[in-house]
Amino acid sequence: MRESPRSQRRFIIRRVVRDRGMNLPTNPVPPPNPPLPSTNPDTAPALAASAASVPPTISDAPLPQMRATSSSRKATAVLLSLCLVLFLVAGVFSLLDDSLVLFLDLHFLTTASGILTFLTFLAVMLVYGLVGLTPIVPKRIFLPIILFTALDLLAVFPVLIYRHHWLLQMDWTRSLLQVALALSIVRRLRVEGKLRWPIVTVEHLETRAFSWLNLCAFLLLNVFALLPAFVVYLALCASLALGHFSDGFLALRPSG
Numbered sequence: 001m002r003e004s005p006r007s008q009r010r011f012i013i014r015r016v017v018r019d020r021g022m023n024l025p026t027n028p029v030p031p032p033n034p035p036l037p038s039t040n041p042d043t044a045p046a047l048a049a050s051a052a053s054v055p056p057t058i059s060d061a062p063l064p065q066m067r068a069t070s071s072s073r074k075a076t077a078v079l080l081s082l083c084l085v086l087f088l089v090a091g092v093f094s095l096l097d098d099s100l101v102l103f104l105d106l107h108f109l110t111t112a113s114g115i116l117t118f119l120t121f122l123a124v125m126l127v128y129g130l131v132g133l134t135p136i137v138p139k140r141i142f143l144p145i146i147l148f149t150a151l152d153l154l155a156v157f158p159v160l161i162y163r164h165h166w167l168l169q170m171d172w173t174r175s176l177l178q179v180a181l182a183l184s185i186v187r188r189l190r191v192e193g194k195l196r197w198p199i200v201t202v203e204h205l206e207t208r209a210f211s212w213l214n215l216c217a218f219l220l221l222n223v224f225a226l227l228p229a230f231v232v233y234l235a236l237c238a239s240l241a242l243g244h245f246s247d248g249f250l251a252l253r254p255s256g
Contacts, residue, residue: 069209073202076136081198083123084185087145090116091178098172124149132218135211138204141185148181157237161244 090113097113100106128146131137152174159170189199 080200088182090120095175135214161241
């Protein structure tokens with residue numbers, strides 16, 4: 001049975017549509033958008049608690065140690081500043097006391113001057129121990145103070161033996177030199193021309209906190225050089241004093 005032309009056209013159109021539908025590219029379905037975070041105020045405390053419960057990263061671990069190191073350096077700077085101020089104040093009081101005694105025969109500052117001088121000696125010994133214990137102490141600043149104190153102590157014995165009536169003049173000169181030395185150090189430590197507290201800042205300190213080489217050198221120098229030399233010096237001064245005050249009748253010799 002022969003199909004009509006209309007039926008043939010319909011058949012051709014259906015076949016063309018079917019073939020085109022098979023050759024069309026299939027577009028992938030886009031993924032759904034991620035849900036936005038909820039802005040409900042009731043969920044804000046839960047989000048804050050979850051953020052606070054996140055453990056710290058590894059880079060945050062050294063922070064307490066860094067703070068401790070910074071705190072120790074600041075404490076060292078304050079301690080050294082106090083020692084420097086005490087050295088200056090003791091020199092000023094000693095200079096005033098010696099001037100009053102030497103020129104006006106007034107002694108009302110003698111007790112305060114003696115106490116400050118003793119405290120200054122203890123402070124200098126403390127700084128000297130810190131120089132050996134840690135290289136953080138700036139030696140260019142405090143070694144002149146240590147050497148001045150040591151030479152002042154050593155110079156007292158010959159004056160007491162041979163020129164004891166010059167002791168007040170010597171003390172006045174020593175006080176003047178002490179004030180001049182302290183003021184020169186304070187002037188050198190000024191920051192941008194201004195005096196601030198602490199006078200010895202953290203920037204003036206050295207970088208290393210401990211060194212075995214520094215400690216060993218300090219111990220060897222004191223045990224095998226400075227201490228024996230001081231003992232020999234005291235023995236020599238004792239021998240000179242005994243011979244001088246006995247008009248040569250008595251003398252100390254190594255043989256007895």
